[in-house]
Amino acid sequence: MNRHLRISLLALVAACGGSPPPTPPSPKADSPVVAPVGQRPIKGGVKRYSAATLFKNEGVFAAGFSHDGSKILVSMDTSGVFNLYALPTAGGAPIRLTTSTESQYAAAYFPADDRVLYSQDAGGNELDHLFVLDGKDAKDLTPGDKVKAEFLGFSGDDKWFWVATNERDPKAFDLYRYAGKDYKRELVFTNTEAYDLGDVSEDGKWLALSKTRTNADNNLLLADLTKPKTAPKVITKHTGDVMHRVLGFHPASKQLWYLTDGHGEFTQAFSHDVGDGTKKPQIASSWDVVSVGFSENGRYRVSATNEDAKTVLRMWDMTTTKEVALPALPNADVTGLFFSKDEKKMGFSLSSDRTPRDIWVVDVDGGTPKQLTRTLNAEVNPDDLVDSQVVRYTSFDGLEIPAILYKPKDASPQNKVPAVVFVHGGPGGQSRRGYSEMIQHLVNHGYAVLATNNRGSSGYGKTFFHMDDKKHGDVDLKDTIAARPYLASLDWVDGSRVAIMGGSYGGYMVGAALAFAPDAFDAGIDIFGVMNWLRTLESIPPWWASFREGLYAEMGDPATDKARLTAISPLFHADKIKKPLLVVQGANDPRVLKVESDEIVAALKKTGVPVEYLVFDDEGHGFAKQKNSIAAQEAYLRFLDKYLAPK
Numbered sequence: 001m002n003r004h005l006r007i008s009l010l011a012l013v014a015a016c017g018g019s020p021p022p023t024p025p026s027p028k029a030d031s032p033v034v035a036p037v038g039q040r041p042i043k044g045g046v047k048r049y050s051a052a053t054l055f056k057n058e059g060v061f062a063a064g065f066s067h068d069g070s071k072i073l074v075s076m077d078t079s080g081v082f083n084l085y086a087l088p089t090a091g092g093a094p095i096r097l098t099t100s101t102e103s104q105y106a107a108a109y110f111p112a113d114d115r116v117l118y119s120q121d122a123g124g125n126e127l128d129h130l131f132v133l134d135g136k137d138a139k140d141l142t143p144g145d146k147v148k149a150e151f152l153g154f155s156g157d158d159k160w161f162w163v164a165t166n167e168r169d170p171k172a173f174d175l176y177r178y179a180g181k182d183y184k185r186e187l188v189f190t191n192t193e194a195y196d197l198g199d200v201s202e203d204g205k206w207l208a209l210s211k212t213r214t215n216a217d218n219n220l221l222l223a224d225l226t227k228p229k230t231a232p233k234v235i236t237k238h239t240g241d242v243m244h245r246v247l248g249f250h251p252a253s254k255q256l257w258y259l260t261d262g263h264g265e266f267t268q269a270f271s272h273d274v275g276d277g278t279k280k281p282q283i284a285s286s287w288d289v290v291s292v293g294f295s296e297n298g299r300y301r302v303s304a305t306n307e308d309a310k311t312v313l314r315m316w317d318m319t320t321t322k323e324v325a326l327p328a329l330p331n332a333d334v335t336g337l338f339f340s341k342d343e344k345k346m347g348f349s350l351s352s353d354r355t356p357r358d359i360w361v362v363d364v365d366g367g368t369p370k371q372l373t374r375t376l377n378a379e380v381n382p383d384d385l386v387d388s389q390v391v392r393y394t395s396f397d398g399l400e401i402p403a404i405l406y407k408p409k410d411a412s413p414q415n416k417v418p419a420v421v422f423v424h425g426g427p428g429g430q431s432r433r434g435y436s437e438m439i440q441h442l443v444n445h446g447y448a449v450l451a452t453n454n455r456g457s458s459g460y461g462k463t464f465f466h467m468d469d470k471k472h473g474d475v476d477l478k479d480t481i482a483a484r485p486y487l488a489s490l491d492w493v494d495g496s497r498v499a500i501m502g503g504s505y506g507g508y509m510v511g512a513a514l515a516f517a518p519d520a521f522d523a524g525i526d527i528f529g530v531m532n533w534l535r536t537l538e539s540i541p542p543w544w545a546s547f548r549e550g551l552y553a554e555m556g557d558p559a560t561d562k563a564r565l566t567a568i569s570p571l572f573h574a575d576k577i578k579k580p581l582l583v584v585q586g587a588n589d590p591r592v593l594k595v596e597s598d599e600i601v602a603a604l605k606k607t608g609v610p611v612e613y614l615v616f617d618d619e620g621h622g623f624a625k626q627k628n629s630i631a632a633q634e635a636y637l638r639f640l641d642k643y644l645a646p647k
Contacts, residue, residue, distance in 0.1 A: 046409045046444070047384050051633035054441045055626055057356045058375040062338060062347055063106035065089070066114060069340035072347050072372065073116060074359060075106045080626045084118055084133065087372045089345065089361050094373070097133060103624045104131075107151040110180060111158035111341070117151055123588045124620020126541065130163055132183065141183060146170060148543050154180070156202030156253070162188075164197045171545035173197050175207060175225075188225050195221065195232070196546045198246030201253040206274055207232075208246045208256050212546060214553035215428075216241040216466055220258055222274065235272055238262060243462070247291065251298040257282065259289060265461035269303065287312075288459060295339035300324070300364070302337045306459045308390055309404060309432040311335050327362055327369045331355075335434075339364070354385040356435045384409070385440050388433050388451075393486035395455075396478045399467075402460060403483065404431050404451040406443045407492065416494040418644040419448040421483045421521070423502035423509040427472065427554055430459045441633055447640060448493050450486070454479035454509075469554050470561075473512045473568030480509055481520045496522075497644045501636070503527035504592065504621065511570030511600065514577045523643040525636055527584045528592045528621055531600045532572070533565040534558050541590045571596070574603035580610035582639040584632050586619030612639060 059082065063073040071086040076094060078085075082103040085094040097116065098104055107117040107130070116133040129142045130149045142149035142165050150173070152162040159180055164173040168190070175189035175197060189207055191197070198208035198220070207223040209232055217240075221232040235256075236244050242262035247269065249256055255271040269283040269292050283289050283303050290311075291304040302315045313334050315324045326334050329350060335357065336349035346364045351357040355376050362369040376382065386409060392400045411417045420442060424431045431451035439449050453460065454476040456468030468476045480500070488495025500513050500521040507529015514524045530536045537558045540548055556565050566572050581604060585597035594615065604611040614635055616628045623629040 047381070049380060049384070049441070049444055051437075051441055051630045051637065053377060053379050054437050054444070055630045055633065056377040056379070057437065058373065060357055060359055060373050060375055061106065062087075062336065062349060062359050063108055064338050065340040065345065065347065066109045067112050067341055069342060069345050071095075071109075071114075072359060072361070073106045073109050074373075075104065075118075076373075077103070077626060081624065084116060087359060089347075089370075089372070091370060091372065098138070108154070111154050117161070119149070119151065121620075123618050124586055124622070124624060125588050126543075126590050126620060139183070141178065142167070148173075150197075152197065152200055153202075155204050156251070160204065162200045166543055169194075170542035173543070173546075175200070177204070189223055189228070194546050199248040199256075200225075201249040201256075201274070202251060203253040205253065206249065206256070208249070208258075210244065210246060212550045214241065215469065215550040216243060216462070216553070218242075218244055218550075220244045220246060220256075220272075222256065222272075235277065236260070243267075248293065251294055251296065257292055261462045265463060288461075293337075294318075295343045296341050297343060299343050300339060306430075309402065309430060309453070309459060310390075310434075311432075313337060327360070329369065333434075351435050353387045353433060353435060354382040354440075356437075384444065386443055390433070391450075391486075393482060395482040399455060399479070401455070401479050401482065402453040402457075404433055404453075406439055406449040406451075408443050408446050408448060410446065411448060411492040413491045416492055417446050417448050418497035418499070418640070419450065419487045419493050419495075420640065421480060421487070421498065421500045422449055422451040423480055423500065423506035424451065424453070424457065425502070425504035425506050426458075427456055427468070427476075427505045428458050428465065429505065430457050432459075437629070438633060438636075442637065442640070445637055445641075447644075448487065448490075450483050452480055452483050470556055470564070472508075472555060473516060477509065477512050477516060480513060481517055484520060494646075497646070499523040499525065499640055499644055501525040501527075502529065504529060507592075508533075508570070510581075511577075512568065514579050514581060515570040515573040516576070518576055518578050521579060523580045523582075523639065525582045525584070525639060526597075526600075527632070528586055528589055528597070529583075530592050531570050531596045533569045534562065535596065536592060537565070539593060571600055571603065574600060575607055577604060577607070577609055580612075580639070580643045582612045582614075582635060584614045584635070585616070586621060586623075587615055587617045588620045591621045610643075 059077040061075045074085050075082040076085045084097040084106050087094050104118050104120045118131050119128040121128045127148045129140050130151050132139050144167050147167045149165040154161045160177050163176050166173050168174050172191040172194040174191050176185045177188045178185045195209040195211050200207050209221040210218055212218045219234050220236045221234050223232040245259040247257040257271050259267040261267045267288045269289045271280050271282050285305045287305045287307045290306045294301050305312050317324050332350045332352045334348050338347045347361050349357050350360050358375050359372045360369045389405045391403050391405045395401050408417050431453050456476050484498050487493045500510050502510050507526040510524040510526040511531050513520050583597045585594050587594050601611050601613045
């Protein structure tokens with residue numbers, strides 16, 4: 001397993017990810033953009049924070065320790081976009097390494113010096129290139145207008161590193177071996193079958209691959225890189241539908257670790273011996289095991305489970321096979337772990353519902369954890385923010401739907417508040433606990449938020465996950481609509497004022513709700529949501545080719561399911577929409593093209609339905625610039641205040 005792989009679970013980022021570029025122009029708007037919402041009056045002792053105040057936190061992501069353990073490489077958006085910084089493990093101010101106006105995401109320090117690898121795209125187009133930073137000099141290791149690249153790790157002897165690029169074929173990623181000394185490279189695997197590339201063993205012999213058949217079934221394969229003319233070998237032959245996912249190779253290069261749902265409802269971790277092919281169950285839980293990783297030489301093993309929308313980490317000392325207690329800090333969760341090369345230091349991320357991610361460090365054999373970043377804006381008192389609550393409500397057919405509920409501090413039976421139903425991205429994503437500026441801002445301004453996990457969401461077993469296959473716009477929509485009567489049953493919610501909001505697939509659910517259940521909600525906010533499934537599925541970015549069939553299995557193939565996809569696409573039923581809609585779009589979005597939003601806005605203008613439209617010229621499928629996040633957040637609040645104000 002790649003030594004520099006950190007143990008973490010991909011957190012839900014309020015509907016999206018993405019990357020950005022230079023200083024943005026003002027967002028375009030079809031309706032007048034009013035002055036930013038300021039700090040609203042205090043009600044019931046609650047301080048109201050502006051979006052600018054709540055979003056002035058510093059986002060931070062750790063990539064790992066330097067070779068001597070004296071620094072941690074991180075990406076931070078202190079400047080408004082992500083740049084590279086070094087955090088001294090002894091404490092002190094972060095040392096800025098780059099001054100880019102395009103967001104840059106740290107990949108790793110080199111194993112024996114302070115050179116840095118990082119990725120960067122252009123304006124959110126998701127065509128990431130891999131760069132090396134040597135002092136102040138940066139070099140693009142993967143040049144090309146249409147190239148997308150990914151760093152896959154260093155070799156065990158520190159001489160080489162592996163990079164995947166789609167320069168030969170936009171639909172397939174080939175594997176290259178780069179010399180750490182002078183960056184000369186050689187092609188070591190030509191991916192003619194468009195496999196998903198997993199991990200490379202530290203001895204450089206094995207490459208793990210996956211091949212998708214449907215969204216419920218795939219296989220893992222091993223390629224012997226010392227025998228380039230030998231076809232990869234399937235190592236997960238099975239009957240029926242079983243999903244597998246590569247975790248990585250053990251540092252000794254003798255085992256491939258992977259996840260499988262072939263032994264129950266939830267994913268379990270197994271190992272495959274690359275010598276004799278034997279498989280061994282390693283970690284099981286009553287929830288999904290989502291990640292497993294090792295320290296440099298394999299002494300420590302860390303696993304993560306997704307337990308009711310929350311990440312739970314566990315750590316073992318493999319020399320004693322005993323579990324090691326993780327740092328216990330009040331009102332916070334450890335959400336990531338990574339080790340120094342000598343295995344003596346451990347870095348970790350810490351966050352909660354009311355505090356964003358911070359980076360900490362501690363000696364593995366004990367000692368007091370040291371906080372290296374303080375990302376929450378000093379103007380914000382976390383006591384003014386709220387903790388979430390995991391709840392469940394009953395859907396149309398009796399199925400229990402998990403959800404995350406946020407209650408404003410000033411909500412009460414005497415002061416009932418309006419509500420927002422938030423739908424996650426995907427399909428197949430999950431609303432999770434943890435810090436969200438977007439949600440906390442709405443809650444701080446008096447809106448209850450219920451972040452739903454309709455059937456089809458991940459984290460609740462494979463049966464629940466597949467309940468909405470080719471039933472989108474139907475059963476998942478009914479689950480979402482059922483959130484409204486649940487909210488109305490709470491004695492502190494005004495059930496007559498409820499909006500729906502979501503991004504990407506969640507944005508689709510907003511359009512579907514307004515078109516197919518026109519009276520279910522009082523307003524909708526669509527953030528780069530799919531409005532025409534035919535176009536979206538026909539315009540899948542070429543680098544998604546490896547899992548195109550899985551997406552078709554879930555949503556439908558536009559070549560054969562045209563009638564159904566037309567029936568569930570809000571654009572073709574825009575004449576049924578009668579409630580106000582706010583549409584937000586990134587001009588460079590490669591997943592949901594801007595034309596999707598253009599057309600739904602034009603259709604609603606034609607019918608006279610109130611519609612507002614914000615386009616960000618320098619964003620893709622999500623927000624990567626604080627300035628744009630703030631502008632969008634202010635628009636959300638103005639829109640909700642306008643249409644959910646007390647009648």
